[in-house]
Amino acid sequence: MTNQRRIILEEIRKVASHPTADEIFRTVRKRLPKISLATVYRNLEILSEFGMIRKLDLAGTQKRFDGYTENHYHVRCVECGRVDDVCLEPDPVIEQAAQGVTDYDVLSHRLEFLGVCAECKKKTEREFGRSKPPKNERTLSDAPN
Amino acid sequence: MTNQRRIILEEIRKVASHPTADEIFRTVRKRLPKISLATVYRNLEILSEFGMIRKLDLAGTQKRFDGYTENHYHVRCVECGRVDDVCLEPDPVIEQAAQGVTDYDVLSHRLEFLGVCAECKKKTEREFGRSKPPKNERTLSDAPN
DNA sequence: CTCACTGCAAACATTTTGCACCGTT
DNA sequence: AACGGTGCAAAATGTTTGCAGTGAG
Numbered sequence: 001m002t003n004q005r006r007i008i009l010e011e012i013r014k015v016a017s018h019p020t021a022d023e024i025f026r027t028v029r030k031r032l033p034k035i036s037l038a039t040v041y042r043n044l045e046i047l048s049e050f051g052m053i054r055k056l057d058l059a060g061t062q063k064r065f066d067g068y069t070e071n072h073y074h075v076r077c078v079e080c081g082r083v084d085d086v087c088l089e090p091d092p093v094i095e096q097a098a099q100g101v102t103d104y105d106v107l108s109h110r111l112e113f114l115g116v117c118a119e120c121k122k123k124t125e126r127e128f129g130r131s132k133p134p135k136n137e138r139t140l141s142d143a144p145n
Numbered sequence: 146m147t148n149q150r151r152i153i154l155e156e157i158r159k160v161a162s163h164p165t166a167d168e169i170f171r172t173v174r175k176r177l178p179k180i181s182l183a184t185v186y187r188n189l190e191i192l193s194e195f196g197m198i199r200k201l202d203l204a205g206t207q208k209r210f211d212g213y214t215e216n217h218y219h220v221r222c223v224e225c226g227r228v229d230d231v232c233l234e235p236d237p238v239i240e241q242a243a244q245g246v247t248d249y250d251v252l253s254h255r256l257e258f259l260g261v262c263a264e265c266k267k268k269t270e271r272e273f274g275r276s277k278p279p280k281n282e283r284t285l286s287d288a289p290n
Numbered sequence: 291c292t293c294a295c296t297g298c299a300a301a302c303a304t305t306t307t308g309c310a311c312c313g314t315t
Numbered sequence: 316a317a318c319g320g321t322g323c324a325a326a327a328t329g330t331t332t333g334c335a336g337t338g339a340g
Binding site for chain 3: 020021037038042045061
Binding site: 057059060073075077078084086087088094095097098101102103104105106107108109110111112113114115116117118121 | 202204205218220222223229231232233239240242243246247248249250251252253254255256257258259260261262263266
């Protein structure tokens with residue numbers, strides 16, 4: 001546990017925002033101005049190998065990291081990209097259902113919700129005067145797959 | 146509908162394998178040897194905008210494309226990376242459950258199963274003589290998020 | 291003739307790697 | 316001295332973009 005590693009872990013545990021590697025880098029750099037992005041990546045990898053953090057493989061191009069390592073679901077805001085926890089018990093019945101219709105050995109599942117976060121909702125309401133926001137442009141291409 | 150676009154669409158519809166852009170490129174190049182990867186990317190984008198194919202944002206670094214545009218779930222093999230369809234009706238109850246525990250407007254969900262495909266299962270059985278494969282190294286880090 | 295579309299190469303974004311160096315043991 | 320870890324720069328990976336040229340309408 002080097003100083004860099006410890007501080008990276010601290011900063012991840014400090015936030016609930018599921019930061020990307022780059023966000024973690026920018027935060028950690030405030031305390032360790034000479035740290036390099038490569039060190040951040042290397043330590044994120046090591047920390048998640050040891051189960052101290054969790055590497056999230058959600059939609060979008062960048063991986064996100066979670067200081068809360070229990071298995072749980074996430075919601076992503078389709079407007080701003082932020083990710084929050086969904087306090088639902090991961091349901092093993094889902095896997096049994098899938099097991100029934102595939103010849104795979106089903107080991108686990110990954111469930112991600114897409115929606116509009118409270119902040120973006122407010123922003124849209126301000127712009128459109130409480131009327132329902134026009135969702136149609138977004139929902140088609142962003143529907144689950 | 147240019148020739149390139151039509152052939153790309155044909156090749157995607159021909160397979161059930163949810164190919165990546167690069168796999169599509171290699172397939173299409175057999176019929177159009179001078180096509181460029183950029184053209185493939187551009188047309189995949191256009192075709193999915195028009196709802197003729199679906200761009201999948203599953204785990205892993207590469208996007209995959211699906212000629213079957215109905216909303217459905219997928220399984221990914223953790224050994225070889227292949228992706229297959231899961232014939233389960235997407236369940237709106239899941240979204241209602243999430244809606245109850247978040248302040249997001251939940252619009253949709255994305256469910257992906259992880260497992261071992263029939264082929265990789267056979268391969269493992271050959272190697273380990275019918276005994277259960279050692280799953281523990283894989284399941285922890287590949288569990289849902 | 292026009293204009294969307296193409297091929298190519300370069301740019302881009304994210305992540306990984308090679309390497310010399312540093313600090314601790 | 317040995318060694319894991321670091322910082323930096325370069326490479327690798329996947330995707331997008333600028334641009335000049337091409338071809339169907």
